[in-house]
Amino acid sequence: MTALFDKWIGESTPVFLGTNHLSQELPFSSWYRFKEAFSPEIVRQAIVDHPAKVETCIDPFSGSGTTALTAQFLGVPSTSFEVNPFLADLGRAKTECYDIDELRSSFRSVIESTRDQENSFDRNSGAWLPETFVEPGKNGKWLFNADVAHQVFQFRDAISRIKDPTVKRLFEVILGSSLIENSNVVINGKGRRYRRNWQQRPKTKYDLLDTLQVRAERCFLDIESFNSKSATPARIELQDVRDEGLCFPEFDVSIFSPPYPNSFDYTDVYNVELWMLGYLNNRNQNVDLRKQTLTSHVQVSKTFSRLVDQPRLLTETVAQLRLQEDLLWDKRIPRMIETYFFEMSNLLEKLAKSKKRNGRVWVVVGNSQYAGVQIETGRILAEIAKGLGYTVVKNEISRKLRTSPQQGGSPRLGEAVLVLA
Ligand SMILES: C[S@@+](CC[C@H](N)C(=O)[O-])C[C@H]1O[C@@H](n2cnc3c(N)ncnc32)[C@H](O)[C@@H]1O
Known part of the structure; x- marks a missing residue:
């Protein structure tokens, strides 16, 4: 057992x-x-x-x-x-339970499709979010730099076109688990606080893309090793x-x-x-x-x-x-x-x-x-x-x-x- x-x-x-x-x-x-x-x-x-x-x-x-x-x-x-x-x-x-080949090829397509949309930044995307979330934020503070937020929205858009609900859900989880690391805050104790010197060490969409790929690979390896469970x-x-x-x-x-x-x-x-x-x-x-x-x-x-x-x-x-x-x-x-x-x-x-x-x-x-x-x-x-x-x-x-x-x-x-x- x-x-x-x-x-x-x-x-x-x-x-x-x-x-x-x-x-x-x-x-x-x-x-x-x-x-x-x-x-x-x-x-x-x-x-x-x-x-x-x-x-x-x-x-x-x-x-x-x-x-x-x-x-x-x-x-x-x-x-x-x-x-x-x-x-x-x-x-x-x-x-x-996943089909690992399908996962890997869907993930490649998602990453490629977000590259195709590189220059289509929509200033209204994220309009539903609280003011503090995306640059320029409120009172000089924001959780996500504009290009990171833009990359998040593009990734979400690409995920929304995936037909298989389990693949879609896994990719959303991968995105969710990459967010804090690429934001200007850390989660600590009972809430969140801004990183020290966050303005001097700005997170970029390339950081987010790196995180996404590392995390996705980790998930795929885990699934590959234990899919039988x-x-x-x-x-x-x-x-x-x-x-x-x-x-x-x-x-x-x-x-x-x-x-x-x-x-x-x-x-x-x-x-x-x-x-x-x-x-x-x-x-x-x-x-x-x-x-x-x-x-x-x-x-x-x-x-x-x-x-x-x-x-x-x-x-x-x-x-x-x-x-x-x-x-x-x-x-x-x-x-x-x-x-x-x-x-x-x-x-x-x-x-x-x-x-x-x-x-x-x-x-x-x-x-x-x-x-x-x-x-x-x-x-x-x-x-x-x-x-x-x-x-x-x-x-x-x-x-x-x-x-x-x-x-x-x-x-x-x-x-x-x-x-x-
Ligand atoms: C201490 S955590 C559980 C941790 C879990 N044992 C684990 O190992 O991840 C308590 C969870 O209860 C959830 N929760 C709080 N109120 C709830 C409710 N009314 N119905 C269902 N879940 C609730 C919270 O969202 C939180 O995820």
């Missing part, structure tokens, strides 16, 4: 299960830098150590698609869900898993890492790809997407909810937060925390309905901290799960996360691996 997985992983079994810091360079995992991914090793453990044969696996928060990809390497069919359309396409691109189905649905009508398929193992209640806004952090690739065409769509993500931040106004029967630890935590209200950087934080657990409780309830009799739910989740008050996410979720009829098989701290600089930056926050039966 694990031969193909072992070939994929090689020597890089990570020390911490919850982080992918050693697996970022693995085939497929390296296609796009997604810092919040967990390690393939934890998915392997959830599947291989399961008390019965695992026939199906699900992940409600696909992110970069680690569960789908790892399950595929282990020959286990999976279904994953992801609300961010670029990330959903990233996971799909990693798990689809795609015989195992891996479905990735574009879906807000909080939707009331959603019913998960029956599963043996569900393994996932939800957003942590730490104010990290995924829509914001992966915003450049969403806009530049045309997943977002106006600000309302941006706000809608933020509203569709789990309530783990206060960057957008949302309706707050709370559990009628909260575990005592959650009630006490929220009471402590309210006592520190003057020190919180946003007064809505206590309500955001309550809503986070309300939504996670609904999710666990939905999963319980689709879990097979011996099925298990693995959750990797981090604690967070506001005004010195720790949110012990794993412990609170374990209490909620018990109330829903789960048995807590394991609730272990797998590593300590550094708190944000505003909170002192000390390495005190735990990341828990919770196993529920």
